[in-house]
Amino acid sequence: MSTLPHIPGTDPSRCIFDSFRAAIARQVADALPPLTPEQVYTGVDYGKKGEDFTIAIPRFRLPGKPDDLGRKVVENFKPDEWVESVRQEKAFLHFTCRTPALFERVLTQIHDLTKKSPTGQPEYGRNDSGKGKKVVIEYSSPNIAKNFHVGHLRSTIIGSYLTNLYRANGWEVISMNYLGDWGTQFGLIATGFQKYGNEERLREDAIKHLFEVYVKVNADAENDPKVKEEAAAWFKRMEDGDESALKNWRVWRELSIKKYEEEYARLNVHFDVYTGESEVKPEYQTLAFQKLEEKGLLAEVDGAKLIDLEKYKLGKAVVRKRDGTSIYLTRDIAGAMQRYEKYQFDKMIYVIASAQDLHTAQFFKALELLDLPWANRLEHVNFGLVHGMSTRKGTVVFLEQIIKEAQSVMHEQMKKNEAKYAAVEDPETVAQETAITGIKIQDMSAKRIGNYTFSWDRMTSFEGDTGPYLQYAHVRLSSIERKNPDLLPLPSPSDIDCTLLTEPHAREIAFLLGSYPDVVKTAIKNHEPSTVVTFCFKLSHAISSAWDVVIVKGEQDKAKAQARLWLYLTARDVLGAALRLLSIKPLERM
Ligand code: ARG
Numbered sequence: 001m002s003t004l005p006h007i008p009g010t011d012p013s014r015c016i017f018d019s020f021r022a023a024i025a026r027q028v029a030d031a032l033p034p035l036t037p038e039q040v041y042t043g044v045d046y047g048k049k050g051e052d053f054t055i056a057i058p059r060f061r062l063p064g065k066p067d068d069l070g071r072k073v074v075e076n077f078k079p080d081e082w083v084e085s086v087r088q089e090k091a092f093l094h095f096t097c098r099t100p101a102l103f104e105r106v107l108t109q110i111h112d113l114t115k116k117s118p119t120g121q122p123e124y125g126r127n128d129s130g131k132g133k134k135v136v137i138e139y140s141s142p143n144i145a146k147n148f149h150v151g152h153l154r155s156t157i158i159g160s161y162l163t164n165l166y167r168a169n170g171w172e173v174i175s176m177n178y179l180g181d182w183g184t185q186f187g188l189i190a191t192g193f194q195k196y197g198n199e200e201r202l203r204e205d206a207i208k209h210l211f212e213v214y215v216k217v218n219a220d221a222e223n224d225p226k227v228k229e230e231a232a233a234w235f236k237r238m239e240d241g242d243e244s245a246l247k248n249w250r251v252w253r254e255l256s257i258k259k260y261e262e263e264y265a266r267l268n269v270h271f272d273v274y275t276g277e278s279e280v281k282p283e284y285q286t287l288a289f290q291k292l293e294e295k296g297l298l299a300e301v302d303g304a305k306l307i308d309l310e311k312y313k314l315g316k317a318v319v320r321k322r323d324g325t326s327i328y329l330t331r332d333i334a335g336a337m338q339r340y341e342k343y344q345f346d347k348m349i350y351v352i353a354s355a356q357d358l359h360t361a362q363f364f365k366a367l368e369l370l371d372l373p374w375a376n377r378l379e380h381v382n383f384g385l386v387h388g389m390s391t392r393k394g395t396v397v398f399l400e401q402i403i404k405e406a407q408s409v410m411h412e413q414m415k416k417n418e419a420k421y422a423a424v425e426d427p428e429t430v431a432q433e434t435a436i437t438g439i440k441i442q443d444m445s446a447k448r449i450g451n452y453t454f455s456w457d458r459m460t461s462f463e464g465d466t467g468p469y470l471q472y473a474h475v476r477l478s479s480i481e482r483k484n485p486d487l488l489p490l491p492s493p494s495d496i497d498c499t500l501l502t503e504p505h506a507r508e509i510a511f512l513l514g515s516y517p518d519v520v521k522t523a524i525k526n527h528e529p530s531t532v533v534t535f536c537f538k539l540s541h542a543i544s545s546a547w548d549v550v551i552v553k554g555e556q557d558k559a560k561a562q563a564r565l566w567l568y569l570t571a572r573d574v575l576g577a578a579l580r581l582l583s584i585k586p587l588e589r590m
Pocket of ligand 1: 141179350
């Protein structure tokens with residue numbers, strides 16, 4: 001046994017595939033000097049269709065024909081404890097990992113890292129690549145007193161995934177909810193509250209009541225310009241810090257946050273910081289404004305100040321209104337400055353619908369033009385529209401409605417199978433979790449930027465690539481332990497005989513499990529949740545095709561049954577980890 005070359009940037013203690021790849025790199029470097037293992041390593045890719053790892057020889061730009069170079073590698077190849085064989089196909093080399101080593105190394109690593117974790121949740125899949133770096137992730141950001149629309153829901157789903165993902169990659173993450181809690185509409189609501197407000201209703205459900213008031217006073221304002229004037233005057237007093245104008249608003253804000261927190265908790269979403277447009281300090285806005293002026297970026301039109309970004313094909317935008325009150329765009333410019341001062345982030349991500357692409361590009365550009373050295377640390381993670389998410393009672397207005405409706409649709413679906421339903425211990429919770437999983441998976445299955453049409457049928461289906469299907473896969477893996485008490489406790493990993501795992505179905509599962517740390521690493525590059533969703537489906541499919549072939553119950557050879565059980569239990573841990581990364585709570589029973 002010789003030691004493998006260490007490849008910088010890899011960590012075999014967390015990703016055993018790093019070792020398999022290093023072994024391949026060593027073989028190729030030995031055959032093709034002056035290539036170094038490090039150079040080869042960068043060219044070791046996952047293989048297609050049943051191949052473990054593949055190298056495309058031309059990428060090394062060596063003198064000589066790829067065919068001849070490949071032949072040299074094949075002739076030089078010495079099977080070792082990691083790699084069993086190599087096969088040449090024109091300019092490609094396909095490597096096969098040694099099967100018992102694959103099982104043993106992968107399963108042991110998952111086992112060890114899971115056991116080590118203080119939370120009892122698998123550490124497997126995590127890495128240290130972001131160590132020492134800090135990211136602020138702003139997402140969800142609904143507007144108090146207005147509706148929580150599907151765009152906010154998507155931002156919530158994608159943002160909480162990104163939060164988990166950055167943490168899994170070793171970053172320090174500050175998750176932030178930037179509430180729409182400021183602006184003329186609060187003057188409007190304050191005006192309306194005098195007429196339509198009800199303290200009791202407010203305490204019951206602040207979000208709903210403020211929305212009701214908003215709708216009513218908005219209708220008034222349409223018919224009566226005086227209402228608008230009054231509202232603008234009220235907001236001006238708020239901006240001037242007039243405590244009498246702010247008093248109610250403070251209560252509304254606090255009650256709304258409480259209610260949001262409850263609903264987010266049901267979605268398994270948590271924020272480190274609740275902030276909002278109201279918390280962008282006037283000093284920063286003045287500073288931003290002055291700097292823009294100094295740079296000659298502003299023009300005055302009808303008493304309002306505009307920033308001209310035509311040169312960058314980003315149009316013109318108001319940064320200060322005629323009455324001097326602030327504006328969404330200015331608050332974003334100043335807000336970023338304020339956040340940088342506070343957090344000194346290495347990166348800040350805004351998860352906002354693509355409907356606001358222009359707005360986001362405008363304030364990013366403004367910050368860049370102000371020569372702020374950190375302006376290039378901002379990133380906009382955008383996403384497309386969702387059509388058709390309405391409940392049986394009509395359009396969705398509140399997050400609560402979405403969750404309730406999803407739960408009840410799921411519950412009805414479950415009741416259709418009477419026998420199964422009777423066996424469910426806590427159908428309410430199962431229905432809620434499965435429904436939420438359905439919504440999240442439907443949302444994260446495709447590329448972010450695409451629009452999609454929401455379907456309750458698809459969301460609740462246990463067939464096809466759906467959330468309920470993934471929960472079902474996890475439940476089935478969880479039940480296998482309960483159903484085979486005679487095989488427990490399992491021997492320690494070194495006493496489990498992995499050579500008894502001979503079925504290609506089992507091998508496919510182990511290979512997927514081994515790839516999970518790479519999935520976590522890659523997923524951070526494109527910010528696409530579908531990367532992880534696809535992994536979950538691949539793994540679940542592989543498991544479901546293995547069930548009838550790689551059996552546990554009914555297998556006479558106990559050692560074999562135990563090896564198989566071990567495989568399924570590690571698969572459960574990894575599927576669970578991947579679901580948690582997607583902010584989904586894996587179910588043990590349903
Ligand atoms: N509250 C805004 C809305 O609902 C979204 C805020 C997005 N974040 C930002 N920094 N502009 O449209």
